[in-house]
Amino acid sequence: MSKGQASQKAIAEHLGLAVGTVSRAMNGYPDIAKSTRDRVMAAARELGYRPNNAARRLSTGVSEVAAYIMPEQTSSLSEPFIAELLKGLGETLRKRGWDLMVTHTTSAQDELEQIDRLWNTGAVGAIVISRPLKKDPRIPLMQKLGCPFVVHGRSASEAPFAWYDVDGQDAFMSSVNHLVGLGHRRIAFVGSPLQYEFAQSRLDGYKQGLKINGLSYDPELVQIADISDAGGERATHQLLTLEAPPTAILAVTDTVALGVLTAIRAAGLRPGPDISVIGYDGLQFGVHTNPPLTSMEQPRAHAGRRIAEMVFNLIDGADPKDVTELQRAHLVSRATDAPAKHPNKPEINSVREKQNDTD
Amino acid sequence: MSKGQASQKAIAEHLGLAVGTVSRAMNGYPDIAKSTRDRVMAAARELGYRPNNAARRLSTGVSEVAAYIMPEQTSSLSEPFIAELLKGLGETLRKRGWDLMVTHTTSAQDELEQIDRLWNTGAVGAIVISRPLKKDPRIPLMQKLGCPFVVHGRSASEAPFAWYDVDGQDAFMSSVNHLVGLGHRRIAFVGSPLQYEFAQSRLDGYKQGLKINGLSYDPELVQIADISDAGGERATHQLLTLEAPPTAILAVTDTVALGVLTAIRAAGLRPGPDISVIGYDGLQFGVHTNPPLTSMEQPRAHAGRRIAEMVFNLIDGADPKDVTELQRAHLVSRATDAPAKHPNKPEINSVREKQNDTD
DNA sequence: GCGTTTTCCGAAAGCGGTTTCGGAATTTGT
DNA sequence: ACAAATTCCGAAACCGCTTTCGGAAAACGC
Known part of the structure; x- marks a missing residue:
């Protein structure tokens, strides 16, 4: 114009x-x-x-833009996370002259359609996706298209692909260790739908933690919830009405942990002193919750940068199987992890009594 | 390829x-x-x-991509906000086949450079910016470039431009009204640097609220802080060491309000019963703070959609001066607004006594 | 001092669309 | 049935940049 x-x-x-x-x-x-x-x-x-960007792209055939596909249903509470990711991605891409495009999708089908479109119209030269399913159709699609891509998270796939992930299994295993060290024996897990790979691996870590500590796995103590505060709240309400409620609860994300805290307080109990809670993500607002939330923190700022670098590795011809990175999460202890009140007397746990006391 | x-x-x-x-x-x-x-x-x-996107762009000269310039220093706590905005923007743009690009900048100078680049390389066909300064150099730049743009917020400018904003002045005025109605007379304001237009207008609203309620303006009760929880905390600490501390505090954003709460609790006081606090933004995590934060909520989901529509209005040839929208914020009362403890006895406020009591 | 390399640049063919222009084929008018 | 008006499509230029190819000019060799 x-x-x-x-x-x-x-x-x-x-x-x-x-x-x-x-x-x-x-x-x-x-x-x-x-x-x-x-x-x-x-x-x-x-x-x-x-x-002129378009002209160069037209003659070289490559677009110096990477797309980030927004996870479909992102609660407003989990979004600080991706904002940080976007920042790392964007800034690092920019260092080599690339731009960052974000795409929101309306359904799984739409997501596949978008990927196809972004690549085949030449809009982007690479794609990064988050939160893969255990078996994620996006991965074989991008492999078929020949589009360079990196996955934020792992997934089952026949052909190798580039990924960046934080070891959730290890993290939940050490959370269990930590709680057992505090004297807890009835430890619950509030997870999210298991089609997500991260949900499965965190659950696996939880189970593994039980096993190596000689605790038996009690299906009653595992709840699957939406990835939201409301989901965590509902799940925790269930756990608290058990005959033998847990003395500690592991939440699959900090967002879910918020609901866990709410439900515990609603039952007249104190998160921490009465029931320990450990979240996952280490989000900043955890310092402002009631009480401040203990959480497994993952190196988020690092993630965006590394993923962008991995994109460039791919562009530079690296074999996807060599472009992977596994980070670890670290416990940041705030106020919701505490010694079990009666480590050896699992009978002191009628929630209703407790409630009446407080009323 | x-x-x-x-x-x-x-x-x-x-x-x-x-x-x-x-x-x-x-x-x-x-x-x-x-x-x-x-x-x-x-x-x-x-x-x-x-x-082929590039080919079409090359021959038509227009790029069907809109850029969103990320506000420079975004604390991780304020980011839920922009994530929601991005979603509304992205989804609405997509309805007409447009894509969304996000750009992070490292300095004000870099930001101007990016705008120039994005437009002049043909990477984007429109730009949206947030958080304008009172006198913002980006606006005349984009006007000079002839680039369609809409501003999230208002600003002083010689030539009219398209903008979407929420009436912060009105919001803070009604916050003051609300607090006065609860019996408060010493109301403080924790603001952010006044080069931002939103900071100024919210301060103006605060002052206006004082005036129409017959309260005098006391500069001691106005603190300027970083837009962060830490900033709010420092500012509140100052306020609490005043000889006559406020009985209520207005925070320029919810992020800042988090720090306000922290500082109040650190002083051994209870936000709400002892000192009222009202934030601004109505962020979801306000229900999880200690205690839940009363806030002025703005219609965020709406913002992204409307801004995208305004971009299309511009593209369709609308006169920028006709492309404006002013929304209102609404009070969502949670647990930090409460009647003043001693409406007519401003002498009961030595913080140090209170602290000692609690110690 | 004349052939042979080197050095350096011009010319031109795309890349995949859009848009103008002109003309063949068909329809209309009388 | 012949000129005029439509209808419909082909040809070609162009958008700005990349890349191959060939050749003129300069440097080299002996």
Whole structure:
């Protein structure tokens, strides 16, 4: 439309050169004399040259834009997380001249459609997705398309792919260890739907933690909830009405943990002193909850940067199977992890009594 | 690179037509027989045709991508806000085939540079910015560039521009009214640096609220802080060491209010019963703070949608001065607004006594 | 001092669309 | 049945940049 910008042609005319020469000068071809390269660069600066993105893309065939597919149903509470991720992604991409595009989808089907569109219209040159399912159709699709992609999380797949993940299994195992160390024996797990890989692996870690501590697995103590505060609240309400309620609860995410805290307080109990709670993510607002939430913190700022770097690795021709990174989460202890009140007397736990006391 | 996609040329050859004919058929030119248009459409579907974005952009000159410039220093706590905004923006843009690009900047200077780049390289066809300064250099820049843009917030400008905003002045005025109605007379304001337009207008609303309630303006009761929980905490600490501390505190954002709560609790006081606190934004995590935070809620989900629609209005040729919308915020009362303890006895307020009591 | 390399640049063909222009084929007018 | 008006499509230029190819000019060799 407007864009009164200097093109290579303008530079060429200004200098009495051919456009092809200008192009090669700017791209560092060896068959251009240093003197003319300098002239070209000077003129470019002087005339305010801006390479036309579309033109370059059209002739090279690659788009210097990466797409981030937003996880479908993101509660407003879990979003601080992806905002940080976006920042790391965007800033790191920019260092090599790439831009970041975000795409929201309306359904799993729509998501596949978007991926196909983004790649096949040439809108983007790479894609990053989050929260893969245990068996995620997006992965074989992108492999079929030949689109460079990195997954934030792991997944089952026949062919190897690039991924960045935090070891949730390990994290939940050590959470259990931590709680057992505090004298807890009845430890519950509030998880999310198991089609998500992260949900499964965190549950696995929980089970594994029980096992290595010689605790038996009690299905009653495992609740599956929506990834939301409301989901955590409902699940915890269930747990608290058990005949033998847990003395500690592991939440699959901090967002869910918020609901856990709410439900515990609603039952007239104190998160921490009465029932320990450990979340996962280490979100900043955990310091402001009532009481401040103990959580497994993952290195979030790092994630965006690394994922962007992995995108470049792929672009530079790295084999996807060599482009993987597994980080660890670390316990940040705030106020909701505490010694079990009666480590050896599992009978002191009628919630209703407790409630009446407090009323 | 790969992209085994069908081009218009492929369709043309498949049908024995010229590419120009195919193009005009797809774009609804009137000089194409309906019969051949149908054949073209059928072939397009059959061959899996995908228009090449770059090619179209190159020849039409317009890019169907809108950029959202991320506010420079976004605390991780304020980010739920923009994530919701992005969602509304992205989904609404997509309805007309547009995509959303996000750009993080490292400085004010860099931000101007990015805007210039995004527009002049043809990467985007419109830009939306947030949190304008009272006098914001980005606005005249975009006006000079001729780039369609909408501002999330208002600003002083010679030429009119498109904006969407929530009336912060009105909101803080009614917050003051609300508190006065609860018997408060010493009401403090924890604001943010006044180069931001929103900071100024909220302060103005605060002052206006004082005036219409016949309260005098006491500069001691106004603190300027970083837009963060830490900033709010420091500012509140100052307020509490005053000889005559406030009985109520207005925070410029919910993020800041978190720090206000922390500082109040740290002083051994109870937010709500002892000192009322009202935030601004109505963020969801306000229900999980200690205690739950009363706040002025703005219609956030609506914002992204409307801003995207305004972008299209501009693209469709609307005069920027006609593309504006002012929304109102509404009080959502949770647990931090309460009647003043001693409405008519401003002498009961030595914080140190209170602290000692609690110690 | 004349052939042979090197060095350096111009010319041109795309990339995949859009849009203008002109003309063949068909329809209309009388 | 012949000129005029429509209808419909092909041809070609262009958007800005990349890249291959070939050749002129300069440097080299002996």
